[in-house]
Amino acid sequence: MNEKVQLSQLSIPTPQDFSFAECLKHLMKPEQEWLYRVIDNSIYKLLKMDDELILFIIEWQPGNIIVKFPLTQPSTIQVKKVTTFISEWFDLEKDLRDFYELANNDPILRPIVQSYYGLRIVGIPHFFEAISWAIIGQQINLTFAYTLKKRLVEKYGESLEYEGNKYYVFPSLEIVASLTVEDLKLLQFSARKAEYIIGIAQLILQGKLSKDLVLKQKTFEQKHLFLTSIRGIGPWTADYVLMKSLQEPTAFPISDVGLHNALKKQLNLDRKPTMAELKELAMNWEGWQAYATFYLWRSL
Template sequence: MQITLPFHYDFDRVLERLSLDPLHAVSLSDKSIRVPMASGNVVVVKAAGSSRRPVFELENLEEGQLDRIKDIFHFGSSLDAVNAHFANTNLSALFSEHQGTPIVREFSLYGSLMKSIIHQQLNLSFAHTLTSRFVRTFGHENDGVWFYPAPETIARLRPEDLREMQFSTRKAEYVIGLSEAIASGKLDLDRMESKADEEVAAELVSYRGVGPWTAQSFLLFGLGRPNLFPIADIGLQNALKIQWQLQEKPKAEEIMRHLPDWSPYLSYAALYLWRSIE
């Protein structure tokens, strides 16, 4: 089927960012991406218009999956309110630069959580290598795209199995421990969809390996929430150092002074700052 958006939408920027993750099946020449769906099929989202007149061709869409696709890609509403909000802030230039770039949700909540843990304290290059190795070893490929493994699969592993692919012992324990909690039903990620940010964060942080940064990343990219700014993130600190032309990375208190100005769209500030150094 085909859908047309009645507002500006920069799919080129979306694909550019998604293509940074080697697990994503992006075709820049084709302006398309293959999306692994929870039910096992793969939906192809392909740009058929322009950023000014966005039209998308959705292939292999199954019954009831349109809402999920619209949710993932933020096809449901424009970013006019976001842009208007930042027009009078110290990030106005940044927002002008990235106009029409939405937050695109991770395709799997479990994948989002695993990816955040694997990415902790690692440079992006190695983090992507490690995540890719994790999925290609324990997940499965279908219709040209990789699916994250089932939590049950990872719950059965021993830390040594992950150490072989250069996980640290701790990271292996975190990943397996959370997968156990999810597989047993104790931790239900789907149920997070209807909970408030603070409630989600409080529950996730109670698990070993999940701190504020990981909980915020899950809320931002996994659930697509609009008002998170992971203050501990080195990338954001470096981006702000450049943005503000500082000699050193700004300290947490310095950054926090600006958060009220950027709220309730902190996630967009974070996204565009990340984009500014990628």
């Protein structure tokens, strides 16, 4: 992907079927989100790279994402890291022509895709953050999940202030790995979730779990099995992480409540679809289950 630094500014070309407006609407929905801000149609995001906190602002010009660095001139390596992060965040490398062709021939997806055309899976490139967020959200409502995440980030994440707003990065592996279960219970984490998150941070630090190790698995099924072998990562969490952090288009969180509610609405059912019905529907989305799920979530 081409990039050019000019006076602390970076330009990243986007695919023709990319809608910044639709992705922005998705990012604006969770008002409790603490790891980025949307201000006047611009996205403010803080990353830590090479022991340095880098704040950047994402804006849109037709055909390009414009990235501005208001506080620092990034190094060439940092520019590449930011470019990779943004590409993964908005799934810019994915060719969606086959998905749109499939969706336009599917009675459930067709109206949704037409309404939100250009939306891409807005991911969580940071692997540990993606796993932690999936674990935090297990079996609790979304509002409380965001509350727990906010407490964790405020307590243990590094921060930087710019124009009166505070920006945070997700707590580092080293910090989380050094915590005790009691530390997280003070933030109202359950003992089990605290054990899972601390244990996973330790595994990643030990080199026993990483994006690369997952990606080295040859098939989707092997990647899924590798993740579910880790304590705290069940099938839904594995699918969520594969979908949101590893850009796996076949990931399908079949037990997801939001997916069930979206299909209930689209099919005008007086009940949620059964697992058998979900599996049958998903056969029509083969290869693109993650995108079908993401668009169905958006329909809610």
